[in-house]
Amino acid sequence: MSRTITVTQTKTKTPSPTPKTIQRTSPGRKLNNRLDIKSQREQLVNTYLTFTYEMRPGMENRIFWKYVALMLYSIDRITGTAANNTRNTTLYSKVNKMTGIVSDTEQAFWANAFVNIVKNIKRINASTTRPLYNRLPKI
């Protein structure tokens, strides 16, 4: 199923919370730079939390789909799938052109989809993300 994202800015009277912005951090404990599977899994958790940290009513399409592309790419790296690389890269490079906001429902869907993957990160395979690719926007 392919979907097209509406790129018009919706006007709502509902006041939105202050956008979550960037937090400076101090470096954490030093980690090995090896791209072993454990590090990749931990990084996926970290990326997921950052993604949901940024989710809010009125989140911009431009940022939202970048996160989605990064998450899908990260999952594919864990499963060793290279077939979707072009698709992810294309989405990531073109997403800056997008305008408008993402609906709460869409955010909830992706948050739920990814949290289920994180919960089963040791059991995923190349077909895990297949239905998710069908939901990506056409730019």
Added chain:
Amino acid sequence: MASSKCSEKPIFVVIKQTTTGYSFDNDVNYSSPFANHTITQTSDMTHPSIMVNSNWGMAKKNSITQMVTGNAGFKILENRQNSNFYKSYSTGGAVGLLLNDTHGYRLGRYKGLSGEAPSVAELANLLGNISRSSKDVKVRGSPLEYKRLLDYFQFLLARKVSGTGNSSNNLYLVRPNNVNILDDMNDTSDGSLEDVYMGLFDGDLSNRTMYNKAYFVTADRPAAIASVVRQVPTIFQEAASKKSSTSKFHLIPQGNNGRILKYLTQELTRSGFTISSNGIVSIGDLKIVDKTTEIGWYLDTTLLFNKRVVSKVELRALVLFYWIFNYPSRTSNIPIVEAFFSIVDTFHDFKPTSRTTGKSNNNSGAIGSLMGQKQNRENFKARKANTINLTNVSNTRVAHRTLVRLLGSDIYRKVKSGYGKALKNTLSNVNKRQITPDEKVGRFLYFVTNVFGSDSGGLINACEDLSRDILIDISGDNPIYTRTSGNSNTNSNALCAKLESEGACLIIDYMIGSLPDCLIKHSVFHNVGVLDPVSKRILSWSEVEGGDGCIETPKDQTKRKQKKAEARKRASKLKDSKAKQKAGEQRKVKSQATRIETVKKMANKARQNQINIARRRQIATARREGGRTVRNTQPAPTPFTRTNTPSNMKMTMGKVSPKKPITAKKPPLPPTLKRSINNNQNNNKPPAKKPPLPYRSGVRVSRGPGNAPATGTRSARSVQRTRNAPPASGTRSASARRTPVAPTSATRRTPGTRPATAGRPPVARTPTTATRRTPGSAQV
């Protein structure tokens, strides 16, 4: 713990590693004397939010069932009604107590970028509004619970993650976000997805550390002792004294409460109190802690507050602590100690300060002192163990302006709904009155509340100081880290080394001053999910871009960007690391070979130069030697003799050399004189023209030495000229030197016929055909 608009911090997330992946469903439970609280975190799109579900053991409509923060808090505050208690702040935050038919009362708090619960000032303000209200507010005192919970949640979190004695519970604290991912995703420039992904694995920027051991760190004395009582790994910061300005960090070793009782007993004895074998404390004949018929462990507050009996407030605190820590119990008196400190902590939080009296900068307190007026305190002092009655507590339709009454409403309501078994059992064994166990617990708690309410604040301060002394004593007074004003930012210390080796982190509740970098690395106070707002001195939210006026300074921005650029550079190196590593090794080998080759070439060249120089010198020497030899071996000039008959043919020997035509072709130089071609120059460049040779004088005058007129024959003069030639005349070239030629008939001049024409005027320069030399012909 003071709050400021920049003092917010996000939520640190507890995750559990399971057999299939990672689970976010890890609640933290806190059972207070009044309610059971379960703290849950959200992992969906409302992250970061924290929800506290409370079970007060009563109908929902009479209790606060939830405290909701973050975006989830925003959601419920959005749907508030006019009848609700609600206050919004200029910082963008809002706090409200909302009544809902389904959920009962819900305490909501929203502030951008934060999942924190209401600060002391915000709660004090809310309590002020509730206490002045004439409505029937069933939950008047309940918000107090949500302040105490803030401290408690932190050390309970530390205990949950660290486990009780083992760290195999697979629970981890992870950071709630990654600033570098946030940066990348918000960056509008065209970056590569792969680069971004690889950048996440940089050691400095990955920020994905997972800790499964944590220490609770605080300078808050009641919170620290409450943590120690519960066997939580605790580091207590002793505030710097005015004299030394050093701050000490004490690591409290694991142990039971017997060590605390031992310290209290020693101090009481040292202060002049007598402690009997069965634990009764007396001073002279007056028994302050006694065993009576009805109450097996009786504290006589009449004597305690009598200045003639117990002169100092510090001693009152000592007796009070002894009474609690030595409370008789068949199993463990820890529930009693915990309940006691929950009340101590409430008085500590809401004692008169700028936060609660509204003198703080944010002007959000403004409810006045919850300790009450002097008249209130006298009333509370009059209530003793024998006169405490829960009918003293006003009902929920009456305004409650003091902590005693606010806490009393909670205590009173809980009597009806029922306390925990541990408390009831312990107190039922001590209190033999004919009342229900719940009432016994209620009376005990209300008694303690009245003891603290009898004082204007000195007693709670003394309890805080005593808590500090206990913590220092049981730690052995051997701080694991001492921070002095001069070396506050040390690279390493024993505490850092311990954390490094254990892979542990610090959950910082409240700290005075700043941390050294090596501790910041392990600290999570600026990035951790603690509900409690803490002092702005220790928070990093002031460096956040945007949010509520806390803007990252340009210096910070530069530093962060620089750090990120460096990390990116490292990350790019990491990409295709194997291939790059191989290529790098090959390059290294090749460059090494090239270096060796270059060194060899240079050595060869230098040697060749030396040889060339030596050869040139040798040639030059040989040439000089040859010249000398030639000169030395040259035969003496033979006098001219006529060997044949002179012909009559006159030979016209010009006295003047024929003029060399300007265009005359220069004879080729011998090979040894040939100039090598400079390839570095432009070969196409035409050679510089030699200046035309000067005209020779028309007349060559042969002169003798000393410019004397030449004498003798021409050949003789030639030899003579050669001998008298300066040394340089022989250096031109040996081959170019004129070789003496045997006189021939053709060139021989008739002697004497043409004497040298010295003094003859020079011939005009105009060349004549007669004297012109044939081009190319040798001139002699």
